[in-house]
Amino acid sequence: MDGGNRMFSGWEVRLRLAAVTLWLIGLLFMDRLPLLLLISLLLLAMIAADQGMQMQSVLRQLRGVSPFILLMLITLSLSGGLPLQKTAVLFALLICLRVIAAVLLVIVLLGGSAADDFLRSLAVLPLPPVYLSLLFLVNRYIHMLTREFSLTRQALRARLYTPSIRPAALKSMGYAVGGMFIRGYDLSEQVYDAMRSRCYAGVIPFDEMTRPQMADWLKLAAAVLLLASALYLGKGV
């Protein structure tokens, strides 16, 4: 078994999905700033402690959404006009904290689990298999294109290419990117053939997952209990 703390990443995906969905709904009913801040910090701390998740990638994801949150914070704060009104700023903070908590919950849901496991957990829900197959293939092709991109970059570097805005450099980059997409397309055709040769017939049948263990159910129970407590505290008792 995996050593160390794997509170989220080791959690069975379907039960994790159920807990996160409940929490996402619960967030809509929380309107106390300190509580939302506490939840966000707590989630961040628990993610950091989880050895199955990479904190660097979590921070990268947070950094990716931060411009949108900042933009939302500014526009909502200005919704009452200038000078800034306290209610508008508090409302903006409330929405932003909800968004941050929601992003962290999604990280909890997706972080540390293989995309295949996540898709298999979705297959348990009554989702059309074609959409799941599409998600599966998109995920694979993104991985392959990323790899192709990395190989193209290495090939350029190996021949002493340095990126710049000189026409010759831009032209080389254009050729490389064009070649990469042609190769990517060619590769996808070949992979499609490889899949067909292994009896792929248009839809990926996701095999059954293993049953959740007692620990997974206990984690779900704890998540529900914490949500109930947070909602109770949020009522201002």
Added chain:
Amino acid sequence: MTECMEIKNLSYRYPDGTLALDGLSLTIPLPSRTFILGSNGCGKSTLLRHLNGLIVPEAGSVTIAGRQLTKKTANSIRQNVGLLFDNPDTQIFSPSVAADVRFGPVNLRLKPEEISRRVEEALRTVELRELAEKSPYNLSLGQKKRCAIAGVLAMEPRILLLDEPFSGLDAAALRQFLHTLSSLYDTGVTQIVSTHDVDLAYEWAEYVVIMERGRVKACGGRELMRDADLMSEAGLDLPLLVRLFQGMGQIPDSLEQARQWIDPNIRRE
């Protein structure tokens, strides 16, 4: 009646107009270890793609163990005829070795226990169990080839088509790969290998097919490979053993036999 794979008047032209197969007719006995030899572009890979049903014959026919290959039968034929591509990077696409191996059995809609058993068995056969959770992209070429073959083996095919399986392998990886193929052959899996490695073919083949420009030039036992004119016309070299013993009266069938012949002579001197 002996089972066989029968190809009659098979022709195929690629969309760009290249004629890859030109009225090819051939009968391959089952089970057997058949080597398809020919220079680059002679149609070996296209033929293997037909045998796996990736290309359904437009002109001519392919019949495998009594079942004719059509669009309707292609998928069920693929369950029994596995294809190993020449480049493992185009065959492997999953995030882990185990996930890639289970792709085929999952498509066969087997029970989870059966899927697990087949994945375990296939990984054990190719000796990759310890790398099951690794990303296949980080493996060496030899390991990638074994991973790709595990993906095919997990479907438990009766016939294994191998497209240029030995290219790019170093001596150790080649030895291990041949060991895997040998143990599979012992379990009754027919192997049809496309290659231009005449030395390996001479050592391993039971049945040899020599192709040239989309047609079968000759087929039969490995003694075909001793015919200098035939090999030269097909754009192939003579095997090293044949070249070495040419003009000495007798040509050994294998390196082992050659050593047995040479050893007493050396001792005499």
